[in-house]
Amino acid sequence: MFLTGEIPRRTPFEKGDPRLFAEIDGKLIPDPFMDDQSLLIDTPRGLVVLLGCAHSGMINILNYVIEKTGRDRIYAILGGTHLDFASAAQMEETIGTLNKYHVERVGVSHCTGPRAASRLLAEFGDRFFFGSVGESLEF
Numbered sequence: 001m002f003l004t005g006e007i008p009r010r011t012p013f014e015k016g017d018p019r020l021f022a023e024i025d026g027k028l029i030p031d032p033f034m035d036d037q038s039l040l041i042d043t044p045r046g047l048v049v050l051l052g053c054a055h056s057g058m059i060n061i062l063n064y065v066i067e068k069t070g071r072d073r074i075y076a077i078l079g080g081t082h083l084d085f086a087s088a089a090q091m092e093e094t095i096g097t098l099n100k101y102h103v104e105r106v107g108v109s110h111c112t113g114p115r116a117a118s119r120l121l122a123e124f125g126d127r128f129f130f131g132s133v134g135e136s137l138e139f
Contacts, residue, residue, distance in 0.1 A: 002040040007056035007064050013093040014057030017085050031055075038079070040065055043139045046104070047071055051079030053111050058082070059097045066101075075139055076105035078131045081120075084113030091116060095123050107131035 022031035033055035041048040049065060051058065058081050066072050077098075083091065098106065106124050108117050109131040121128045129135060 002042070002069070004037045004040065004061065004064060004068070006034055007036055007038075007060050009056055009060050010063065011057055011059050011093075013090050014060055015090070017055065017082065019085065020055075038065070040069065041139070042069070042071070043075060045139050046073035046075030048076045048078065048137070048139050049074060051077065051081060053080040054082040059094055062097070062101060072101065074101050074103050076107065076137060077103055078105075078107040078137060079109055080111040081108050081116065082111045083116035084111055086116055091119050095120070098124075103127075105129065105137065107135065107137060 016030050016032065018030065020031045021028045036052060036055040038052060038054075038061050039050040041050070047065060047069065049062065051061065054061060058077065062074060062077070065074075083094065086094070105127055106120055107129045108120060112120075117130070
């Protein structure tokens, strides 16, 4: 098991949530959520990535995980994907990358939003699930 720590923001299509702000030095600025991190579990099936809320971008997180672990097999992503505000273009880039990485299971929870969850369900079918209370994932 590993914690990612701070995630570099490198993907051009993943933007911060424009609705969230932080007060720094008495000024409101877009909140960078530099403390966003995820938990990785290295399993025989591949990496399982437990997202907190993915404020740094789900694909930024996956790219960083692959870079740091040297593993390119991601079995499952589970947690908050923070795609509620994502544009159609961002969703397509995200889905394209998930397909490129051959992610076998995508389980979403809070902050994904119904529109993004519906799009992920349409793309991943049986590989998609809602990571709700009581749901289990065997790996």
